[in-house]
Amino acid sequence: MNTAAPVNIEFVDLKAQYRALKRVIDGRIQRVLDHGQFIMGPEVGELEAKLATLTGAKHCITCASGTEALLIALMALDIKPGDEVITTPFTFIATAEVIVLLGAKPVYVDVEPDTCNLDASRLGAAITPRTRAIIPVSLYGQPADMDDVNAIAARHGVAVIEDAAQSFGARYKGCWSANLSTIGCTSFFPSKPLGCYGDGGAMFTNDERLANVAREIRIHGQSKRYVHTRIGLGGRMDTIQCAVVLGKLERFGWEIEQRARVGARYSRLLSEVAPGLQTLALRQDRTSVYAQYTVRLRERERVQRALQAAGIPTAVHYPIPIHRQPAYARLAEGVSMPVSERLAEEVMSLPMHPDLDTATQDRIVAQLRAAVLQ
DSSP states (O other): OOOOOOOOOOSSOHHHHHHHHHHHHHHHHHHHHHHOOOSSOHHHHHHHHHHHHHHTOSEEEEESOHHHHHHHHHHHTTOOTTOEEEEOSSSOTHHHHHHHHTTOEEEEOOBOTTTOSBOGGGTGGGOOTTEEEEEOBOGGGOOOOHHHHHHHHHHHTOEEEEEOTTTTTOEETTEETTSSSSEEEEEOOTTSSSOOSSOOEEEEESOHHHHHHHHHHHBTTEEETTEEOSOOOBOOOOHHHHHHHHHHGGGHHHHHHHHHHHHHHHHHHHTTSOTTEEEOOOOTTBOOOOSSEEEEESSHHHHHHHHHHTTOOOBOSOSSOGGGSTTTGGGGTTOOOHHHHHHHHHEEEEOOOTTOOHHHHHHHHHHHHHHHHO
16 A cells, blocks of 8 residues: 655746756856846846847836836826726735825726636726726736727726736737736746746836836936936846846747646646536637636635645635725725625636646646545
8 A cells, every 4th residue: 555645746846947947047147246236237128128029018127026017107107195096806915005005096896707807898887087097917827808908098098007917928919918008017026927036027118208207216216326306216126136037038938838738738628627617718819828727616625625635736816805805995895896706715726837747737637626526
C-alpha cells in the first residue's frame, strides 16, 4: 500500500520560469548592479520603449505598482473629492481604493455572470452629472467589452481607464489590452502574466498631455529637478525591476501562446465534468492570458479541502465584493450587486502558468472531477 503524501503542485510556477530565463535575467540584473543607476536608470526608458512598441501605444510610463498606475491615472485626469468614478465591485480592492484615496466616490456596476467582467449593458444607468471616469477591469486575463464602454463614455464626455493588471498580453478585436482606452494600467506583480520580482506597474496612453502629466506625478510632481509644478508622489519603478521585466520579455510571446493553450485545454477537459461546475466564457472577439483559470462551483469549500489533501492548491479571487468590504460598505449603503455577490460564493481558481504540463493538468482535472462528484 502506497501511503506517500501527494507531490504538491505549484499554483504559479515562478521557479520554472526563472530556470528557463536565468541567464538573461541574471545578466540584466548584473548590468544594473554594475552601472549603479538604481532609480531611473537606462533600463527604465528601454522597457517603456519596448512596451509602447508591443502594445502600439504612443506612450508608456512605468511606475511603482499597478495600484500606483491607477492612482496616477486618476490624478492625471484631475479626479477630485465629490467626483464619481464607475467601476466593478468584483475585483481586487486596489481598483476602488485609489478612487477613495482621492476623495471621489466609487459607483459600482455589476458584472456579467459568464465572464465576471463589467456588464456594459448596465453602465448607462449608472452615469450621473458627477461621473468623471469609468474603470472597467479586464478580469482573469480577458478584456472587458471595451468598445461598448468607450462608446458610452464618449457620449457622456468621461474618460476610460482600463484596469489591465490581469490581462496584459491579451487582445481585443486585434488590439492589445492596456491600449484600448484613454489610459490603460497594468501591474508587474510577480504572479501577473508579465511580472517582475517585486512591485511594478505601467500606464499606457496615446494622449501626449496625459503622458507628460503622469510622468511628472510619478516623480513628486516635478517638471524638472526641484521644480514641482503639480502635486505628485514617489511612484517610480526601480531599475532592477525594469531589468527583470526586460528579461522576461524574451519569452513573453511564447508564454502568451502557452497560457492560451493551457486555458483552452482546461475548458475542454472541464466542459462536461458535472452540472455543479461551470467554466467561464471566452468571447470570440478577444483572447485571454489567463492570469487565473477560474471556474464556478457549488460546495466550494468542500472541493477546496479535497484538492488540498491531494496536493493541489486553489485560490478564490475574490471572496468578498468591494461594496461588502468593511472599509467600503459605508460608501455603498443599500447597494445590491447580486451577480458579484453570487460569484464571490462560487469562484475558484486552479493552478495556471505557462509551464503547466499536460500530465500535471490531467492530475488536477481528475482530482477536481472526483471532488465535485463526491
